[in-house]
Amino acid sequence: MAHGKDAEGPIGIAVLTVSDTRTESDDTTGALIVQLAEEAGLQVMERGWVRDDPDEIRERLSGWLLNRGVDAVITTGGTGIAGRDVTIESVRPMFTKEIDGFGELFRYLSFTEDVGTKALLSRAAAGVCTDKAVFVLPGSRGAVRLAMERLILPEIRHIVSELRKDRPGAERNL
Template identity: 65%
Template sequence: MSESFKHEKQIRLAVLTVSDTRTEETDLGGKLVRKLAEEKGLHVAAYGIVPDDAQRIRQAVEDWLQEEKVDVIVTTGGTGIAKRDVTLEAVSPLFEKQLDGFGELFRYVSFSEDVGTKALLSRAAAGVAGDKAIFVLPGSRGAVKLAMTRLVLPEIRHIVFELTKHHQPRE
């Protein structure tokens, strides 16, 4: 396998906003995920908005897990502690492997960058299902920017490479 694969393969992203109130026009967090991803050369292959309903969230993610055109799924919203925040409960059962370091680092960086102790309320998480990475992000623009620029985008090519390298012919 050539190391250049990490740098050449176009990563295909699906973005799911979880909100009872957002529309495509008012979904600032989802727009920011897409903008930051595209600026780094990623292709946004799918986008959707679903309400804070565990069954609808899980179904949307499961559908994208079956799509060949999707390498990474990023959800925004529904990661707090309110009763309606059920994104993690909907998505985490799909994880075959949990990437604990993502949530730990997200909370650490959040704590360090002006959020302070409120960072402990975040249930941001990541995991792997099949050959796809899933990132469960809070919905605020600040949290999305932090997660995408400091954690997701710097590692996404390596993550996809590791998850898909068994699909590539050996040299």
Template identity: 60%
Template sequence: MSESFDLEKNIRIAVLTVSDTRTPETDTGGALMKTLAEAAGIEVAGYRIVKDDQAEIKRAVAEWLEEKDLDAIVSTGGTGIAKRDVSIEAIEPLFEKEIPGFGELFRFLSFREDIGTRALLSRASAGVASDKAIFVLPGSRGAVKLAMERLVLPELAHITFELNKHRQARS
């Protein structure tokens, strides 16, 4: 059975906040991510907060990877070097392909425009799985704003097209 991909369809994302302390009321990074996405015409189809726990993070992302109508998953938090920062360890094993340029550009922009040499501590990452883009961002509002405005939002339609053009070819 061949499925066609509608190139004009609305892009749908899920937002995951990784934190031991945030609640829906105090999750300023996740709220900013949702606001920026919606302002860009992207539908936020899912939102969750999970603890800094590998199994919880992996479970949330894996569930969203099963959702057919979702185009991307964007997480915030858990990308540093502290013992509890395990988003990378939980999510990268799910990647079918890594997008190394994302982390490289994010750290470059963070260095130049936001936090200077502290950018070297960021393990921000991106990849693809199940025809979905996955972005793993730091938890600060500055990092969310920088990544969303300069990298994720400008490229998300193109990434979504690239991940789904095989469907167009078969129809």
């Protein structure tokens, strides 16, 4: 059964790699997000890199959330349990709503299709920051591919359609 309708027109995304070691030249996970997004017809509006630093993460994300051309932000890296993994702690307080099912499904798929019990270490998450979707992915290529192909890309047009309803000037069905 169909539920809702998909967003019309272009969908813009921003891609943020969080790492103390990766740079533009060796960022394979950010590059994979860009590749898969473009193949799916999404427009990559912004791409950037920040260190595992809460202030840098929040500053970059806050700036992109103000960009009217960005409908969703996808981050990669900093979701583990090591002391330097601070992406979740930096981004989660910015959520106006959390999309709990994303993390649950990501861990389930990771467990059954990829990494087994190591999936319990994943803190992948997603939420809404006002009227933009934010997906927080681990820093491995396998995790990025799984999240993009099985969760984000199949639903991004529906998610964006729902969130665009809340933008200033959007017509509301009352």
